Amino acid sequence: MIELSYWTTPNGHKVTIFLEEAGLPYNITPINISKGEQFAPEFLAIAPNNRIPAIVDTTPADGGAPISVFESGAILQYLAEKEQKFLPLDLRGRYDALQWLYWQxxxxxxMAGQNHHFVQYAPERIPYAMERYIKETNRLYGVLNKRLADREFIAGTYSIADMASYPWIVPHERQQQDINEFPHLKRWFESIKARPAVERAYEIAKKVNEAPTVTKESQALLFGQVAR
Structure with a gap:
């Protein structure tokens, strides 16, 4: 059983997509980051960076005690290696997928996260910062579009590289990106969006978080934290 600490962000969606694709049993513990639940001691015990998602695998492959993993990329790699799914087993295929996972x-x-912050949430509009991250997001869309020009998925076959990148393309309009400018990326995006497991993952998100808004109060919890 996978115990998933989760909230409805792109990084959270990555893990629910994998779990739905793999058909693994899991329980969700919602961590409402707008209410500061990411600072609870029991969550920090498995996610010391106070960011979702995190998992506890109660039945690890070595048969030992439960193991916890934080950071969405590490979680995807851990689950893929355990289940031997969505990560090629051959050397070249494996690192083809992993390099694109790390690219994401x-x-x-x-970069898309900074785009969201300065375009949507910053208390003052800073034209340089907005332009900087909108342009860098655009550049990265172009990298992915070029990669997908001659293959169906990022690493050839459907993998954790696709699961990691897709949720960050979902808010393309908020990122000030015209997806029609990237035809290969758009074709890939639509094909993943139509996958039943992806549809289920996003339906779960709607049930967990019925009102995905960021208030002035929650911004104080989400942005501008210091070590104290």
């Missing part, structure tokens, strides 16, 4: 973790996610 180090590029698409952080």
């Amino acid at each position: 973790m180090g590029g698409l996610g952080p």
Whole structure:
């Protein structure tokens, strides 16, 4: 059984997509980040960076005690390796998928996240910051579009690289991106959107978080944290 600490963000969606695709049994513990639940001691015990998602696998492959994993990319890799699904077993295929997983973790996610912040949530509009991250998001869309020009999925076959990237493309309009400018990416996006497991994952999100809004009060919890 996988115990999933989750909220309805792109990083959270990655894990529910995998779990639905793999047909694994799991329980969701909602961590409402707008209410500060990510700072609860029991959550910090498995996610010391106070960010969702995190998992506890109660039946790890080595038969030992439950194991916890935080960081969405590490979770995807852990689950893929345990289940031997959605990550090629051959050396070249494996690292083809992993390099694009890390591309998402180090590029698409952080840059699109900064885009969201400065375009949607920043208390003052800073034109330089907005333009910086809108343009970098656009550049990364172009990288992915080029990658998909001659293959169905990012690493050839459907993998955790696709599961990691798709949720960060879902809010393309909020990111000030015209997906029609990227025909290969758009074709890939629509094909993943239509997958039954992906549809189920997003339906689960609607049930967990019926009102996905960020208030002034929650912004104080989400942005501008310091070590204290």
